[in-house]
Amino acid sequence: MAPRWAKRWAPQGERFTSGYTDAKYVMVAVSVVGEVLQSGLVFGWNALALMLQARDNFAGKCTDPSEISGSGTCKSQESSLAVLWTLGIFALNFGPVLVGPTLDGLGPKWTSVIGCVLNMVGMIFLGVSHTAGGVNLLHPGAILIGLGGITFHLAQFHISGLFPRQRGLISSLFVAGFTGAGIIFYILERIFEDLGGSQAAYRGVLLVYGIVFCGGYIPVMLYFMPNEPFMVGQVYLFGQSWKPVTRLRTEVELRVQEATDLAHPPPSLSAVDSFGDIELSGNGHSKSTVDVAGLVTGTLSSDDPRWQDDGPKASNGGAANGRAANGAATFSDIDLDGATPAKGDGEASGRAGSQSGSDNEPVSPSNPNVHPPLTTGVVWGPLVFEPRRFVELRKKDFFTQALSAESLGMGLFYTLNVFWIQFYLGTTRLQLQYKGDTNYTYTDLANILPCAGILTLPIVSWLLDKKGYGITLGTINALSVLTSALQAIPNLQVQAVTLVVWTVARFFLYSSYFTIFGVLFGFKNFGKMVAIDNTVNGLIGLLQLPVSWLGIRHLNGNFTAINISQIIILMPVFIFCWMMHKWSSENLVPIRPMEGEQLPDNMVPPKRKATGRPY
Numbered sequence: 001m002a003p004r005w006a007k008r009w010a011p012q013g014e015r016f017t018s019g020y021t022d023a024k025y026v027m028v029a030v031s032v033v034g035e036v037l038q039s040g041l042v043f044g045w046n047a048l049a050l051m052l053q054a055r056d057n058f059a060g061k062c063t064d065p066s067e068i069s070g071s072g073t074c075k076s077q078e079s080s081l082a083v084l085w086t087l088g089i090f091a092l093n094f095g096p097v098l099v100g101p102t103l104d105g106l107g108p109k110w111t112s113v114i115g116c117v118l119n120m121v122g123m124i125f126l127g128v129s130h131t132a133g134g135v136n137l138l139h140p141g142a143i144l145i146g147l148g149g150i151t152f153h154l155a156q157f158h159i160s161g162l163f164p165r166q167r168g169l170i171s172s173l174f175v176a177g178f179t180g181a182g183i184i185f186y187i188l189e190r191i192f193e194d195l196g197g198s199q200a201a202y203r204g205v206l207l208v209y210g211i212v213f214c215g216g217y218i219p220v221m222l223y224f225m226p227n228e229p230f231m232v233g234q235v236y237l238f239g240q241s242w243k244p245v246t247r248l249r250t251e252v253e254l255r256v257q258e259a260t261d262l263a264h265p266p267p268s269l270s271a272v273d274s275f276g277d278i279e280l281s282g283n284g285h286s287k288s289t290v291d292v293a294g295l296v297t298g299t300l301s302s303d304d305p306r307w308q309d310d311g312p313k314a315s316n317g318g319a320a321n322g323r324a325a326n327g328a329a330t331f332s333d334i335d336l337d338g339a340t341p342a343k344g345d346g347e348a349s350g351r352a353g354s355q356s357g358s359d360n361e362p363v364s365p366s367n368p369n370v371h372p373p374l375t376t377g378v379v380w381g382p383l384v385f386e387p388r389r390f391v392e393l394r395k396k397d398f399f400t401q402a403l404s405a406e407s408l409g410m411g412l413f414y415t416l417n418v419f420w421i422q423f424y425l426g427t428t429r430l431q432l433q434y435k436g437d438t439n440y441t442y443t444d445l446a447n448i449l450p451c452a453g454i455l456t457l458p459i460v461s462w463l464l465d466k467k468g469y470g471i472t473l474g475t476i477n478a479l480s481v482l483t484s485a486l487q488a489i490p491n492l493q494v495q496a497v498t499l500v501v502w503t504v505a506r507f508f509l510y511s512s513y514f515t516i517f518g519v520l521f522g523f524k525n526f527g528k529m530v531a532i533d534n535t536v537n538g539l540i541g542l543l544q545l546p547v548s549w550l551g552i553r554h555l556n557g558n559f560t561a562i563n564i565s566q567i568i569i570l571m572p573v574f575i576f577c578w579m580m581h582k583w584s585s586e587n588l589v590p591i592r593p594m595e596g597e598q599l600p601d602n603m604v605p606p607k608r609k610a611t612g613r614p615y
Contacts, residue, residue: 020237020252023244024162027236028170030224031156034112035177037184037213038119039153042088042146044185046429047447048126049081050440051189054197057131057138071434071557078430080131082548084142085426086541091146093418094538097531099151109225111155116218118148123210127203148214153178157514158229162236167518168464169457172511176454179507184209186447385588394522401521402532406583409576410520411533413473414513415540416573417480420566421506423544424487427551427559428499434557435492442495449499453507460511469516470581476512477573479505484566487559 052058058080061067067075103111122144125137153174160170188205195201226246230236235249393404401407424431432442463472483505486498514530521529551559 020239020245020247022235023238024159024236026238027159027162027224027244028173030220031159032173032177034152034217034220035156035174036181037217038115038181039149039156039178040181041119041123041149041184042092042142043179043182043425043450044188044447045085045088045182045426046443047182047185047189049085049429050443051185051192051202052081052084052138053077054192055130055199055202060131069552069557071430072438073430073433073552073557075553078552079549082426082545082552084138086545086548087139088142088146089422089426089544090538090541091143092150093422093534093541095147095150096154096534097538098147099154100528100531102151103155103229107227108155108158108229109221109227112152112221112225113218115148115150115152115155116214116221118144118151120148120210120214122148123206123214127206127210130199149178149181155225161230161232161234164232168511168515169461171515172457172461172464173454175507175511176457179453179510180451183448183451186444189447385590387584388587388589389583390520391589393520394524398525398528401525401529405579406520407529409579410517411536413477413573413576414509414533415537416570417476417505417509418537419540419544420480420484420570421502421509422541423547424483424502425506426544427548430552430557431487431559432492432495434559435490435495437492437495442492442499445496446499449503450506453503456504456507457511460508463508464512464515468581468584469512469519470577470579470584472508472512472516473580474574474577476505476508477570477577479508481567481570484563484570487566488563490560 058077059074061076062074064076067077069075099111102114106114122141125141125144129136129138129141131138156174157171159174160167163170188209191205192201195204224244226236226244228246230246233249234246235252237245237247237252239245390406393401393406396404428446429440429443432446433440437443460472463475479501483498483502486494486501489495489498517530517533518526547562551557551562555561
């Protein structure tokens with residue numbers, strides 16, 4: 001169904017010129033399926049570990065009674081498996097340091113292909129290996145599936161550029177596939193068991209999956225994925241031969257009536273939704289709407305309660321800012337800090353574009369505080385408001401961004417939260433077994449449940465798009481603390497709740513990462529900023545090995561003390577969450593995210609509460 005503005009302005013009632021069909025949803029579907037098949041294979045660690053144990057890998061010392069823990073696990077075997085897990089998750093965490101330059105240099109198509117190849121080779125290495133004799137490529141195999149997964153994953157995020165008003169939603173879809181990909185090894189483990197659990201069955205399921213599914217996705221990526229990342233303002237289409245093409249929207253969108261002044265707004269004004277309103281929201285602030293027709297034509301009364309009580313007015317027949325008369329306000333009448341044209345004598349002090357009250361008198365180009373008429377032929381984006389602090393941060397050079405409070409705080413937040421979320425993933429089987437999960441019922445639940453993370457997609461999208469980054473980060477940290485507290489309870493049934501809370505926290509954590517980093521630092525230095533963060537993240541992640549050894553060998557499989565320490569470590573992180581919430585509410589400025597540019601500063605959001613936040 002064609003959008004309302006197309007029906008209103010375009011005679012044909014279509015969005016694109018003849019011969020083109022919108023293919024952006026096909027691109028999203030292809031990428032999400034690829035995410036499930038490729039990107040997070042290492043997250044299926046618990047199922048892979050069960051297969052390796054069933055084939056007696058690393059079992060050489062398990063005949064020694066001193067190696068058997070109170071829960072019946074073999075300490076030496078579990079320690080060796082912990083090394084394998086640590087290598088795989090290190091490759092995933094550290095991978096963006098290598099993937100960033102690759103993505104910048106080769107583009108998303110070939111980066112996706114490299115990810116497929118790494119996963120395919122990694123699965124082959126795992127499939128042909130055994131520690132008791134013959135080939136043993138388990139360690140490089142674990143590294144390759146960790147690196148291949150993050151390589152494929154990072155090559156998908158540019159697709160959100162096709163959805164400039166739903167970037168958080170699209171990114172969360174990719175994260176859902178990423179975090180849910182662990183179910184692949186669970187499915188392979190079920191097939192392995194059904195085939196008898198032999199070495200041939202183990203080798204067969206891993207080799208078939210690696211060659212058919214990982215390798216088979218290479219031609220899919222070559223066909224659908226573009227060489228260059230999608231940019232805002234581009235569209236992804238099928239041509240007459242069904243070959244995907246990327247075009248600028250202005251090249252293929254139907255020509256519509258162009259605007260020459262404020263009285264004739266461009267029909268492509270993306271801020272006009274189906275109700276004819278402008279959506280005013282930004283970084284989680286509550287949404288308000290303004291009558292766009294009245295606003296752009298100068299007929300919206302300045303007495304309208306949605307604008308400030310001391311908003312722009314004109315009296316005695318004068319014109320405020322050389323445009324609005326008889327109590328009408330236009331875009332250029334509105335000042336960022338609440339300062340508006342003076343009332344009473346027909347002359348707007350300080351910012352007036354006219355002293356005669358003539359609507360036809362031109363605006364002085366030398367006055368930077370006066371916003372000129374909308375430019376003919378420009379595709380105007382939706383009007384949103386964002387803290388000036390974040391807008392200015394995106395303009396800074398790399399070193400200024402890297403040393404900013406936002407960068408240091410975000411690095412601390414994600415390093416600690418990712419560490420403990422991943423630590424539980426690597427030790428889930430051991431912690432549950434100590435609490436009585438001898439038949440791996442709860443471990444199976446831990447393998448399946450992450451796929452349900454997508455059910456919380458509306459919640460995390462709502463947090464990111466409507467409630468602000470401070471509240472989003474605070475929610476994630478609270479869920480991580482709650483997960484740690486539940487892990488410390490020595491009751492197996494309670495662990496079902498633990499797994500649910502952990503699944504939600506993990507999905508929220510990964511969903512928010514690239515969205516918030518992109519908005520805070522922009523994309524000029526995005527690759528370098530993510531590389532620095534993931535370098536620290538990966539190196540700190542190596543500490544999972546000694547912490548795991550502590551639980552396995554010195555605490556005899558009882559991780560309760562470690563769980564309590566997680567709570568103590570995460571509690572101070574709430575301070576940064578509060579600071580982000582405070583920064584997100586201060587000194588809002590208008591921007592157009594469709595083009596990623598800032599609007600002139602002579603505009604304010606709708607009427608504010610005492611906190612300065614729009615409502």
